[in-house]
Amino acid sequence: MISLTHEPINYQALTESVRSPNSGAVVLFLGTVRELTGGRRTVALDYEGYPAMAEAKLAELEAEACLRWPIDRVGIIHRLGHLELGDISVAVAVSCPHREQAFEAGKFLIDELKVRVPIWKKENWDDGSTEWVHPGGEMSKPE
Amino acid sequence: MISLTHEPINYQALTESVRSPNSGAVVLFLGTVRELTGGRRTVALDYEGYPAMAEAKLAELEAEACLRWPIDRVGIIHRLGHLELGDISVAVAVSCPHREQAFEAGKFLIDELKVRVPIWKKENWDDGSTEWVHPGGEMSKPE
Amino acid sequence: MLTVKLFAKARDLVGSPTVQLAWSDGQVVAHLKQVLGEQYPALVPLIPRLFVAVNNDYAADSTAISQADEVACFPPVSGG
């Protein structure tokens, strides 16, 4: 279950969608809007995506994770649009027979999502300014 | 928030209890009753605890994790009693500023819970037999 | 007398959630294990893997126990 949404993320439904008696472990990761970054104060974030490619890249990530770990089920939802402090921007849920696998797969999915899936956030700082976040300065192609 | 319960675990309430604008990352781990273990088929598990010591050890784990990672909030619930296939036996939620910290702290908490907190499970196999699970054969004191 | 709580397989082997033992304050955990094995032969196979907790903390074989302490014996834990 992979999706982009402009609505608040229902992470309980996502978590339920990956639970099964074949799995002893479920790991859920939530990314939430944090107030302080390097001493600056955020009041909101705006997320923009390139939906068709983002969904293709999320599906690619799911397929890669399933080759590396004995994954039962995966669910990923990314929110787009205007998010306030504390709101959930992304939820990744994964179920596996054993917990080490679920932690590793969950971490892989969010780590790779952040370097590969075409979604961008714009900071709304408390001084009224806004700024696109474009991490690193790498010129290499993410793979 | 640390507790033992005989009721189904409300992991959404647990997760909400650790969310905050100080944290950009929440990791939730759920342990669930898996059907197959080493080729044998489980129909149910019975969990028994030593409540006073279990709560003391969970509080000790929370304190240790808070020394090692910049943790915002921790929540741990362990269920006791009779659990059916797919039921949630344990939920661990942790929030941190950044995701690496939240994954590491979450994994530490469930790993240490499993070696240190006095709770035991009894397998109910599909042939009608039951068996206490006492992993390892270590004679050393868990630390 | 010392009251000792038993859990999981230890309780099943003894057939009771608590036992009472003659005890002199200052006797140690190793002595407790020996006395348990003498009075409850069914426990003997488990004793090499038995943990003893004193006042809600794991205790070493050399830890002294007094009758006022809360004492529990149990096999390796398997929660989670």
Added chain:
Amino acid sequence: MLTVKLFAKARDLVGSPTVQLAWSDGQVVAHLKQVLGEQYPALVPLIPRLFVAVNNDYAADSTAISQADEVACFPPVSGG
């Protein structure tokens, strides 16, 4: 003509979510970046960090583009 979608800061710098460029099938990604810089000088500082996607996949500078391809340009991603 080639239609190029722009996202995030690339779109803001150009001032439009899509641009249309004169194009001959078989010209490559490196050429696209050069043309974008010539026609949209505001984009020049971003070009060393610009990614080009062709048909929903990241493309190398040597990848050939035809007018039927779906092409997008954007800076490093920052989702999550």
